[in-house]
Amino acid sequence: MPLAQLYTRDIPDLHTPAGTDLLQVLWCPFDHPPKSYMPRTVLFWRSAAKVANVLAAPPEPPAVQRADYLPEPCLLLPEQVTEYPNPLELSKELRSLVGDWSRWEAASDIVDSCNASYPSEFYSTNLSVAPGWKAGGWASWGLTDPIPQSCPACDTAMNPLLTIATNEWDSSNHSWIPYEMQRSVAPTRAGESRPNQPTAIQIGRGYKQQLYVCPASPEHPHTELMQ
Ligand SMILES: [Zn+2]
Ligand SMILES: [Zn+2]
Structure with a gap:
């Protein structure tokens, strides 16, 4: 099911393979034990100009393992930050x-x-490290000490591509809350106010799912890590 759609025109730090300017991330909304207790993601690099026949309503999966794996539709307001x-x-x-x-x-x-x-x-x-969803940047470490991520195909050091975060911020890092969010509170699915969790996604017990890509070749498989 669709998870995220990112355009380079909005996110200059998104380094796309030649001929593409759009990243579509899909995921399978189940855990994948024993290797991974997270949804599994699939990346599609595309040229936005070549996308035709856009579906008005993306297909929904017949089942999800947890409601936390069904993203709440969100419009991105990307902001470039230094971290x-x-x-x-x-x-x-x-x-x-x-x-x-x-x-x-x-x-x-x-x-x-x-x-x-x-x-x-x-x-x-x-x-x-800035909290919340982000493209690129520095990796967040919390469950473990830093572990270098290397490409399973060619052993090159991999780069963080996308962080799928449970929370945009928590009580320890209020300085990262965007100024406009400090004034408004968006309603979420259950009707309660969870402005720091606009996607309604939860990874593990409130962790992050990090996607890494190989800088040597977009053909090499991406990897996923929970932190
Ligand atoms: Zn699956
Ligand atoms: Zn590689």
Whole structure:
């Protein structure tokens, strides 16, 4: 069933194979044990100009394993953000610089001194890996320490393509909430307010499903990781 449709005209960081400018992500809304307790995704790279006969109502699956695997239709309002690696991906030297509050004070007069006791946490919640759905960017690590992802076909280091997140933000990272979302609250399927979960998708116990692609060839299989 359809999960996401991304155009390069909206998302310049989406690196599409030559001749394509559209990524369609479909998924099978069931867990796939024993290897994967997540839906399985399929990627279609297309040229938007060549797409004809658009279905008004995409087919719905006869069954889904969990209601959490049925996405709520959403219109994307993509925003390009700058984010930095997970602290565990920084070198030892950089980690110690990030943990030194005097460096933050010297670098900017807008940093809030209430963060002085926890400079590393200030970095990880406000500046490193952005929460929520995103194309590209740095990988989020939480279930495990960082694990290099290599292509099953050619062993090249893979790049994050898409993060399918349960939550756009949580109580620890309010600084990432878009300004327009801070004012409005969108209703969701159950009628309750869950502005941080507009897609109504939940991965595992509230984790993220990361898709990785091989930079050497779009023909090589993509991989999926829960974090
Ligand atoms: Zn399946
Ligand atoms: Zn490869």
